Amino acid sequence: MQSKQLKYIKEITDFTPEIAIILGSGLGELANEVSPVAEIEYKDIPDMPVSTAPSHKGKFIFGKLEGKNVVLMQGRVHLYEGYSSKQIADIIRLLKDLGVNTLILTNAAGGINKELSVGDFMLINDHISCFIDSPLIGANNENYGTRFPDMSNAYDKDLKKLIKKVAYKNNIELKEGTYVQLKGPQFETPSEIKMLSALSADAVGMSTVVETIAAVHCGLKVGAISMISNMACGVYDKPLSGEDVTIAAEKAGPQFRKLIKEIIKAL
Ligand code: HPA
Numbered sequence: 001m002q003s004k005q006l007k008y009i010k011e012i013t014d015f016t017p018e019i020a021i022i023l024g025s026g027l028g029e030l031a032n033e034v035s036p037v038a039e040i041e042y043k044d045i046p047d048m049p050v051s052t053a054p055s056h057k058g059k060f061i062f063g064k065l066e067g068k069n070v071v072l073m074q075g076r077v078h079l080y081e082g083y084s085s086k087q088i089a090d091i092i093r094l095l096k097d098l099g100v101n102t103l104i105l106t107n108a109a110g111g112i113n114k115e116l117s118v119g120d121f122m123l124i125n126d127h128i129s130c131f132i133d134s135p136l137i138g139a140n141n142e143n144y145g146t147r148f149p150d151m152s153n154a155y156d157k158d159l160k161k162l163i164k165k166v167a168y169k170n171n172i173e174l175k176e177g178t179y180v181q182l183k184g185p186q187f188e189t190p191s192e193i194k195m196l197s198a199l200s201a202d203a204v205g206m207s208t209v210v211e212t213i214a215a216v217h218c219g220l221k222v223g224a225i226s227m228i229s230n231m232a233c234g235v236y237d238k239p240l241s242g243e244d245v246t247i248a249a250e251k252a253g254p255q256f257r258k259l260i261k262e263i264i265k266a267l
Contacts, residue, residue: 003090004046006097013038015062016099017071019264022211024076024107026227026249028057030257031074036063042075049083049091051075066265071098078206079132080185089135089214093144096218102159102267103215104260105224108249109205110187110232110240112197113177118231119252121174121259123163124155124224127209128180128201135214145217154216159223166262172255177202179226181209190234204232225259227252 015037023030042048042058051058058075065072077083077091095103109122116122140147167174180196182188184206188196196204203226215222229248233240 003094003097005048005094008045009040009060009098012040013062015069017062017069017095018100019068019070019102019104019267020073020095020100021070021104021260021264022073022076022106024105024207024227024249025229025245026108026253027106027256027260028074029253030260031061031072033257033261034061034063034065034070034072036061038062049077049081049087051077052081066261068264068267070264071095071100076207076211079183079210080206085133085135085210086138088210089217092211092214092220093218096144096220100220102221102223103211104263105208105211105222106256106260107205107208107224107226108229108245109179109203109226110230111203111228112193112232112235113202114235116175116177116202116228116231118228118248120228121167121172121252121256122179122203122226122228123160123174123176124179124208124226125160125176126178127154127212128178128199129209129213131180131182132210135210136217145219149213149217151213151216154212154222155224156221159221162266163223163225163263166266167259170258170262172259174225174259179208179224180204182206187240188233193232193234196232203228223263227256
Protein backbone atom coordinates (compact mmCIF):
# COMPACT_ATOMS: atom_id res chain seq x y z
CA MET A 1 0.00 0.00 0.00
CA GLN A 2 1.25 3.47 -0.87
CA SER A 3 1.85 5.66 2.16
CA LYS A 4 0.05 9.01 2.39
CA GLN A 5 3.45 10.66 2.12
CA LEU A 6 4.43 8.83 -1.04
CA LYS A 7 1.06 9.66 -2.60
CA TYR A 8 1.47 13.35 -1.73
CA ILE A 9 4.97 13.52 -3.27
CA LYS A 10 3.93 11.55 -6.36
CA GLU A 11 1.14 14.05 -7.00
CA ILE A 12 3.76 16.82 -7.15
CA THR A 13 6.53 15.08 -9.06
CA ASP A 14 7.11 11.78 -10.84
CA PHE A 15 10.87 12.29 -10.63
CA THR A 16 12.71 9.12 -9.56
CA PRO A 17 15.80 9.79 -7.43
CA GLU A 18 18.48 7.08 -7.29
CA ILE A 19 20.61 8.71 -4.62
CA ALA A 20 19.46 10.41 -1.42
CA ILE A 21 21.76 12.70 0.53
CA ILE A 22 20.94 13.75 4.05
CA LEU A 23 22.65 17.05 4.67
CA GLY A 24 24.16 17.57 8.09
CA SER A 25 25.23 20.86 9.62
CA GLY A 26 27.20 23.00 7.17
CA LEU A 27 26.15 21.13 4.08
CA GLY A 28 22.81 22.82 3.49
CA GLU A 29 24.22 24.97 0.70
CA LEU A 30 24.74 21.89 -1.44
CA ALA A 31 21.09 22.46 -2.27
CA ASN A 32 22.10 25.52 -4.32
CA GLU A 33 24.07 23.29 -6.66
CA VAL A 34 21.18 21.05 -7.62
CA SER A 35 19.15 21.77 -10.74
CA PRO A 36 15.82 21.40 -9.00
CA VAL A 37 12.83 19.59 -10.44
CA ALA A 38 10.74 19.96 -7.29
CA GLU A 39 11.10 21.19 -3.74
CA ILE A 40 8.74 19.94 -1.07
CA GLU A 41 8.71 21.20 2.50
CA TYR A 42 8.36 18.56 5.20
CA LYS A 43 5.60 20.58 6.85
CA ASP A 44 3.39 20.17 3.76
CA ILE A 45 3.70 16.36 3.69
CA PRO A 46 1.04 14.49 5.70
CA ASP A 47 2.36 13.22 9.08
CA MET A 48 5.94 14.12 8.17
CA PRO A 49 8.13 15.14 11.13
CA VAL A 50 9.54 18.65 10.73
CA SER A 51 13.10 19.75 11.57
CA THR A 52 13.37 22.06 14.54
CA ALA A 53 17.19 22.02 14.79
CA PRO A 54 19.03 25.27 14.17
CA SER A 55 20.22 25.56 10.54
CA HIS A 56 18.11 22.59 9.40
CA LYS A 57 15.63 23.91 6.85
CA GLY A 58 13.25 21.02 6.40
CA LYS A 59 12.67 20.24 2.75
CA PHE A 60 13.21 17.63 0.06
CA ILE A 61 14.92 18.89 -3.06
CA PHE A 62 14.56 16.68 -6.12
CA GLY A 63 16.81 17.23 -9.11
CA LYS A 64 20.09 16.61 -10.89
CA LEU A 65 23.47 16.83 -9.21
CA GLU A 66 26.57 15.93 -11.24
CA GLY A 67 24.24 14.35 -13.79
CA LYS A 68 22.61 12.00 -11.26
CA ASN A 69 19.00 11.92 -10.12
CA VAL A 70 19.12 12.87 -6.47
CA VAL A 71 16.92 13.88 -3.61
CA LEU A 72 18.48 16.02 -0.91
CA MET A 73 17.09 16.21 2.56
CA GLN A 74 17.94 19.75 3.55
CA GLY A 75 17.42 19.33 7.25
CA ARG A 76 17.11 16.05 9.10
CA VAL A 77 15.03 15.15 12.12
CA HIS A 78 16.63 13.96 15.33
CA LEU A 79 15.59 11.87 18.33
CA TYR A 80 16.21 14.87 20.60
CA GLU A 81 13.44 16.77 18.81
CA GLY A 82 11.02 14.27 20.28
CA TYR A 83 10.72 12.00 17.27
CA SER A 84 10.97 8.24 17.66
CA SER A 85 13.43 5.99 15.88
CA LYS A 86 10.42 4.52 14.07
CA GLN A 87 9.42 7.94 12.69
CA ILE A 88 12.94 8.37 11.36
CA ALA A 89 12.84 4.87 9.84
CA ASP A 90 9.64 5.79 8.03
CA ILE A 91 11.45 8.65 6.29
CA ILE A 92 14.16 6.27 5.08
CA ARG A 93 11.47 3.89 3.81
CA LEU A 94 9.82 6.77 2.00
CA LEU A 95 13.14 7.36 0.20
CA LYS A 96 13.23 3.67 -0.69
CA ASP A 97 9.66 3.84 -2.01
CA LEU A 98 10.61 6.86 -4.13
CA GLY A 99 13.21 4.71 -5.92
CA VAL A 100 16.38 5.51 -4.00
CA ASN A 101 19.04 2.78 -3.92
CA THR A 102 21.98 4.64 -2.35
CA LEU A 103 21.94 6.80 0.76
CA ILE A 104 24.73 9.25 1.59
CA LEU A 105 24.64 10.45 5.18
CA THR A 106 26.57 13.42 6.52
CA ASN A 107 26.85 14.88 9.97
CA ALA A 108 28.87 17.06 12.31
CA ALA A 109 30.41 15.05 15.12
CA GLY A 110 32.57 15.40 18.20
CA GLY A 111 36.00 13.80 17.92
CA ILE A 112 36.83 11.30 20.67
CA ASN A 113 39.98 9.81 19.20
CA LYS A 114 42.87 12.27 19.58
CA GLU A 115 44.06 11.38 16.10
CA LEU A 116 41.11 13.44 14.88
CA SER A 117 41.14 17.25 14.80
CA VAL A 118 38.50 19.91 14.28
CA GLY A 119 37.73 20.27 10.58
CA ASP A 120 38.67 16.65 9.73
CA PHE A 121 36.43 14.44 7.63
CA MET A 122 35.90 10.92 8.94
CA LEU A 123 34.52 8.11 6.83
CA ILE A 124 32.23 6.12 9.10
CA ASN A 125 33.32 2.52 8.81
CA ASP A 126 31.16 1.16 11.61
CA HIS A 127 28.85 2.32 14.36
CA ILE A 128 27.72 1.70 17.91
CA SER A 129 23.95 1.82 18.29
CA CYS A 130 23.33 0.53 21.79
CA PHE A 131 22.52 3.92 23.34
CA ILE A 132 19.47 4.52 21.11
CA ASP A 133 16.27 2.66 20.36
CA SER A 134 16.48 0.55 17.24
CA PRO A 135 14.27 1.88 14.44
CA LEU A 136 13.28 -1.75 13.82
CA ILE A 137 11.52 -2.32 17.16
CA GLY A 138 7.93 -3.44 16.66
CA ALA A 139 6.29 -5.75 14.16
CA ASN A 140 8.58 -6.34 11.22
CA ASN A 141 7.38 -5.21 7.81
CA GLU A 142 8.65 -8.02 5.56
CA ASN A 143 8.03 -5.84 2.51
CA TYR A 144 11.03 -3.81 3.56
CA GLY A 145 13.35 -6.38 5.05
CA THR A 146 14.11 -9.28 7.30
CA ARG A 147 13.40 -9.40 11.06
CA PHE A 148 17.07 -9.76 12.02
CA PRO A 149 19.17 -7.81 9.53
CA ASP A 150 22.92 -8.36 9.34
CA MET A 151 24.98 -5.31 10.30
CA SER A 152 28.44 -6.67 9.51
CA ASN A 153 28.72 -4.34 6.51
CA ALA A 154 26.28 -1.60 7.48
CA TYR A 155 28.41 0.91 5.56
CA ASP A 156 28.70 -0.58 2.09
CA LYS A 157 32.18 -1.93 1.33
CA ASP A 158 32.27 -0.84 -2.31
CA LEU A 159 30.92 2.59 -1.46
CA LYS A 160 33.61 2.99 1.22
CA LYS A 161 36.27 2.11 -1.35
CA LEU A 162 34.82 4.57 -3.83
CA ILE A 163 34.63 7.37 -1.24
CA LYS A 164 38.26 6.82 -0.20
CA LYS A 165 39.38 6.84 -3.82
CA VAL A 166 37.48 10.04 -4.56
CA ALA A 167 38.92 11.79 -1.49
CA TYR A 168 42.46 10.72 -2.41
CA LYS A 169 42.07 11.87 -6.04
CA ASN A 170 40.83 15.26 -4.92
CA ASN A 171 43.51 15.72 -2.26
CA ILE A 172 40.97 15.73 0.54
CA GLU A 173 42.23 14.08 3.69
CA LEU A 174 39.76 11.48 4.89
CA LYS A 175 40.17 9.71 8.21
CA GLU A 176 38.16 6.63 9.18
CA GLY A 177 36.49 5.48 12.32
CA THR A 178 33.58 4.25 14.38
CA TYR A 179 30.70 6.62 15.09
CA VAL A 180 28.44 6.36 18.10
CA GLN A 181 25.00 7.95 18.20
CA LEU A 182 23.62 9.24 21.48
CA LYS A 183 20.16 10.72 21.91
CA GLY A 184 21.26 14.21 23.05
CA PRO A 185 20.44 17.06 23.01
CA GLN A 186 22.88 17.70 25.85
CA PHE A 187 26.53 17.14 24.99
CA GLU A 188 28.21 14.29 26.81
CA THR A 189 30.05 14.51 30.13
CA PRO A 190 33.80 13.81 30.33
CA SER A 191 33.02 10.45 31.98
CA GLU A 192 30.64 9.50 29.17
CA ILE A 193 33.31 10.33 26.61
CA LYS A 194 35.84 8.19 28.53
CA MET A 195 33.34 5.33 28.43
CA LEU A 196 32.70 5.79 24.69
CA SER A 197 36.44 5.87 24.06
CA ALA A 198 36.84 2.59 25.96
CA LEU A 199 34.12 1.17 23.69
CA SER A 200 36.30 2.06 20.66
CA ALA A 201 34.17 4.95 19.40
CA ASP A 202 36.17 7.53 17.45
CA ALA A 203 33.45 10.18 17.07
CA VAL A 204 30.10 10.94 18.68
CA GLY A 205 26.95 12.58 17.38
CA MET A 206 23.19 12.70 17.59
CA SER A 207 22.11 11.28 14.23
CA THR A 208 22.97 8.89 11.40
CA VAL A 209 22.91 5.48 13.10
CA VAL A 210 19.11 5.24 13.25
CA GLU A 211 19.01 6.20 9.58
CA THR A 212 21.68 3.65 8.68
CA ILE A 213 19.95 0.76 10.46
CA ALA A 214 16.62 1.54 8.75
CA ALA A 215 18.38 1.88 5.39
CA VAL A 216 20.32 -1.39 5.69
CA HIS A 217 17.11 -3.15 6.71
CA CYS A 218 15.36 -2.05 3.52
CA GLY A 219 18.33 -2.82 1.27
CA LEU A 220 19.80 0.63 0.63
CA LYS A 221 23.54 1.01 0.20
CA VAL A 222 24.82 3.41 2.84
CA GLY A 223 27.88 5.66 2.84
CA ALA A 224 28.44 8.12 5.70
CA ILE A 225 30.90 10.89 6.48
CA SER A 226 31.33 12.94 9.65
CA MET A 227 32.84 16.38 9.80
CA ILE A 228 34.62 16.78 13.14
CA SER A 229 33.17 20.05 14.39
CA ASN A 230 34.71 19.91 17.87
CA MET A 231 36.65 17.60 20.09
CA ALA A 232 34.26 15.80 22.42
CA CYS A 233 33.79 16.94 26.00
CA GLY A 234 36.80 16.34 28.23
CA VAL A 235 39.17 15.32 25.41
CA TYR A 236 40.72 18.74 25.92
CA ASP A 237 39.84 21.17 28.67
CA LYS A 238 37.37 23.26 26.70
CA PRO A 239 33.60 23.74 27.17
CA LEU A 240 31.36 22.94 24.19
CA SER A 241 28.63 24.97 22.58
CA GLY A 242 26.21 24.40 19.74
CA GLU A 243 27.56 27.59 18.23
CA ASP A 244 31.07 26.13 17.92
CA VAL A 245 29.57 23.23 15.98
CA THR A 246 27.83 25.63 13.59
CA ILE A 247 30.96 27.75 13.09
CA ALA A 248 33.19 24.72 12.39
CA ALA A 249 30.56 23.27 10.07
CA GLU A 250 30.37 26.50 8.09
CA LYS A 251 34.15 26.68 7.82
CA ALA A 252 34.44 23.11 6.52
CA GLY A 253 31.36 23.56 4.30
CA PRO A 254 33.03 24.26 0.94
CA GLN A 255 35.41 21.25 1.19
CA PHE A 256 32.61 19.03 2.46
CA ARG A 257 30.37 20.03 -0.45
CA LYS A 258 33.18 19.36 -2.90
CA LEU A 259 33.77 15.89 -1.45
CA ILE A 260 30.08 14.99 -1.64
CA LYS A 261 29.74 16.28 -5.20
CA GLU A 262 32.77 14.30 -6.33
CA ILE A 263 31.34 11.18 -4.69
CA ILE A 264 28.04 11.67 -6.52
CA LYS A 265 29.91 12.18 -9.79
CA ALA A 266 31.85 8.94 -9.26
CA LEU A 267 28.81 6.83 -8.32
N1 HPA B 1 28.65 15.37 20.89
C1 HPA B 1 27.49 14.97 20.35
N2 HPA B 1 27.04 15.39 19.19
C2 HPA B 1 27.79 16.26 18.51
C3 HPA B 1 29.01 16.74 18.99
C4 HPA B 1 29.47 16.26 20.26
O1 HPA B 1 30.55 16.62 20.77
N3 HPA B 1 29.49 17.59 18.06
C5 HPA B 1 28.60 17.63 17.04
N4 HPA B 1 27.56 16.83 17.31
